[in-house]
Amino acid sequence: MANVFIVGAAGKVGSRLVKRLSDNDHQVTAMHRKPEQSESLNGLGGKPCLLSITDASVDSLAKAMKGADTVVFSAGAGVELTNAVDGEGLEKSVDAAQAAGVKRFILVSAFPDAGRGKHISETFENYMRVKRLADVYLAQSKLDWVILRPGTLTLEEGTGNVNAGLAIKYGDISRDDVAETLLAIIENEGISRKIIELTEGETPVREAIASVPA
DSSP states (O other): OOEEEEETTTSTTHHHHHHHHHHTTOEEEEEESOGGGHHHHHHTTOEEEEOOTTTOOHHHHHHHHTTOSEEEEOOOOOGGGHIIIIIIIHHHHHHHHHHHTOOEEEEEOOOTTTTTTSOOOHHHHHHHHHHHHHHHHHHTSSSEEEEEEEOEEEOSOOOSEEEEESSOOOOEEEHHHHHHHHHHHHTOTTOOSEEEEEEEOSEEHHHHHHTSOO
16 A cells, blocks of 8 residues: 655646545545645545645655655646746655655656647747756656656546557547556556656556556
């Protein structure tokens, strides 16, 4: 049984992961920034933790993470807060996890081909730059990390089948299947220091994750 701390637990991927972790008998602390989100997260089986990633210090984050063996960073607040959340927020979370003695850190990042062939705004260009730098920051840490890069996120019902690998063609992926993949990664401690790209596919999630090269 894992003890998981989720940054961004109230988001569309985070909330799905809270439910899956709870249903599989894992302990989950669900960090969120709005008081009204506590009830729904508790209903999903998470222990609500009211804390804003933009306002929190490394010390306060480390205190909240104490006792967790895995941190999942799935926070995101749109392009206007990219620097504060996806950039500085990720860096604070990595520093806090190390200070709290957390072993494993899983980051939901961005597929490098996102937006290719389309008109890219300056804000989106900055978003991709910040996400890339966040990947680098985590990869240079002493944590046992995994970076998951899903393709374009959809609200379609998950199929339970995906395409996962170190380098794959760009495509769509449902938020359901991203959450299911995160669960599979959490439950497979043999996956360490890997960047995994993810789209919809034909391979069952657990089989796809198990086949990622060691």
